[in-house]
Amino acid sequence: MTKRDEFADALGSMLPRLRRFAFSLSRNPADADDLAAQAVERALRSRDQFTPGTRLDSWLFRITRNLWIDEGRSRQRKAAWEAPPEAGEQVGFDGAAAIERSAELATVMSAMSALPDEQREVVSLIMIEGLGYRETAELLGLPIGTVSSRLVRGRTALLASLGGGADQ
Known part of the structure; x- marks a missing residue:
C-alpha cells in the first residue's frame, strides 16, 4: 500500500x-x-x-x-x-399605501360587524368568499329570494356606513 x-x-x-x-x-x-x-x-x-x-x-x-x-x-x-431574500419581495413596496389599505380594511370590517348577523353572513359568503346565490341559499337553507334580499339590504347598509350612499 x-x-x-x-x-x-x-x-x-x-x-x-x-x-x-x-x-x-x-x-x-x-x-x-x-x-x-x-x-x-x-x-x-x-x-x-x-x-x-x-x-x-x-x-x-x-x-x-x-x-x-x-x-x-x-x-x-x-x-x-x-438585503435578506424577503426584502426582494418588498421592492417597490409603498408603505403609505399599505397603511391606507389597512385603515380601509379596518373601516370595512367595522362596517361589516355592524350589520345584522343574517346580512353579514350573506354578504360575507357572496361578496367575500365568492359563492353564488344558489350555493349560499343551499348552504344556509334559505330560499334564493331571501338570500337576494339580505344581500341587497346588507350592501345598502355597508355603502351607507362607508359613505358611498345607497345609489351606488
Whole structure:
C-alpha cells in the first residue's frame, strides 16, 4: 500500500468523527455535511502539508474549524452588504399605501360587524368568499329570494356606513 492510499484510508475512517464535529459547530445536519465535505476536499488538496506521524484527527478538526470560522465571517459580510431574500419581495413596496389599505380594511370590517348577523353572513359568503346565490341559499337553507334580499339590504347598509350612499 502506498503512502497516498494510507492517507486516503485514514481520512475515510475519520469521516464519522469529522461529521460529528462539523455538526457540533453548525448545529444543522445539512450544513454539517457541507462543512465535512469541504474539510475533506481541503485535506485532499493539502495532503502534502500534513506531517506524517502527527495526529490526522487534530489536523482535520483544525481545517474544519477554520472553514467554519471563514463561513461565519462570510455570512456576516454578506448580511452587512446584502438585503435578506424577503426584502426582494418588498421592492417597490409603498408603505403609505399599505397603511391606507389597512385603515380601509379596518373601516370595512367595522362596517361589516355592524350589520345584522343574517346580512353579514350573506354578504360575507357572496361578496367575500365568492359563492353564488344558489350555493349560499343551499348552504344556509334559505330560499334564493331571501338570500337576494339580505344581500341587497346588507350592501345598502355597508355603502351607507362607508359613505358611498345607497345609489351606488
